[in-house]
Amino acid sequence: MSQQRIDCMYEACPIPLLKALKKLKTMKVGEVLIMETDHSCSITNVVEWAKKQGHEVDYVEISDGEWEIYIEKKQ
Amino acid sequence: MRLWKGLIKKPWPYLVGGIILAVLNIILFSVSGKPWRITTGFLYWGMGIIEKLGFDNTNWYYFSVYGNQLNEGETFFNNQYTILGLSVIAGALIAALLASEFKWKIIKNRRQLFFGLVGGLIMGYGSRLSFGCNIGSYFSAIPSFSLHGWVYGIFMFLGAWVGCKLLFKFLL
């Protein structure tokens, strides 16, 4: 199982979303993108966007105000 | 415990936020006589600061027109914009702490700092030209049946589009 990781700590909206977008374009179907972020908007913003694109997505809080978002590329 | 998780821990849907904000704005308007505004408060704080620094701020043209003068008994720090601005910060702080997601987020690099400062600067300047910010000239103006709210909203879109172009070019 292959996975890619991007670090979006301390980035303000909308950079995390754009970074994820850029990265996902280079990835193969079935790979998982792991995204670290501390921007509270991302967990609604990015999750909603990824769902709309038809990807599998979930997130987990790893520390106070820090999250990891998992996006599995589906198409 | 489940209620706590649903209400405090998880983000609310946008629609719920929109409805609550609209109702709060109506209540604020009906009780205080003025709908929600923000940036005029920033100007007052700025005026208060330059007053403290020893500059003369008495004869500003701005405060002599369009009902911009302070109300009786108000000062640049003691007015309802200050109360409203500080309470919004405090409310957000409480929400973040109760969800255990408060974190000091440092500035990542000089570019971020530069764009933040410039962005704030032109927002502040723009808000004086158009009698308010996205709240005073948009969120509170359109329901007041003033045409300038609609014009403001349409052209804010144009500005946001230009901003997106800049963002792709310099920040990504």
Next chain:
Amino acid sequence: MASSKIQELKKQRQLSNKRKKNQVIYGVVCIFIVVLIYLFLLKNNFIYSFIWKIGLLIGFTLQKSRFCFTASFRDPIMVGSTSILKAIIIAFIISTIGFAFIQYISTGGNFNIRIEDIPGQIDPVGVHTILGAILFGVGMVIAGGCASGTLMRIGEGFILQMVVLCGFIIGTLLGGNHFEFWDKLLIRNSPTIYIPHYIGFPLSVFLQIVVLIALYYVADWYDKKNNIMMTM
């Protein structure tokens, strides 16, 4: 339900978690402090205490729902998503009805009075509105937050947004200082247009709500149609 790959990653991650601090206790301390401030204001100035209470609720709601006016303008352009914009349109419909009641009651149904006597945000419209709106639109996207978003994110601990606030204050000072120039050039010759003065009050309430509902459907259609992002 997320896929099995994601479930597994999540499980692994949760095992290796650093122990989270619980911040609820700090939250309770903050609530205690704001209640003290509320009581202090209540004793001195009822209106201030009321505004304090409403502001706290506004801040809480903004943070909880991640309500971001910047995103409502930016996301349709950048990723074709209009979910926040739709929420704002719904908010407009509700507040249009509420504001209409307030204006109707406070004017006693007689709208042929001076515009200054009608409560609400009614200001001159013209080229200065357009300039200000464009400047504001550019600024909020590159700074990552509008006026309300900046305040809300300061509460969340963004140091960047404090810089934005400093920029904001300097910007309003400059704008206020140059106001005479703009007033003589543009604002003085611009009309203040209160829509009910032109088409009557009931019709303007009705029309505004119809237009907002139409905009909602346009936004919904746009969201479904646009699944791609702006070309970089």
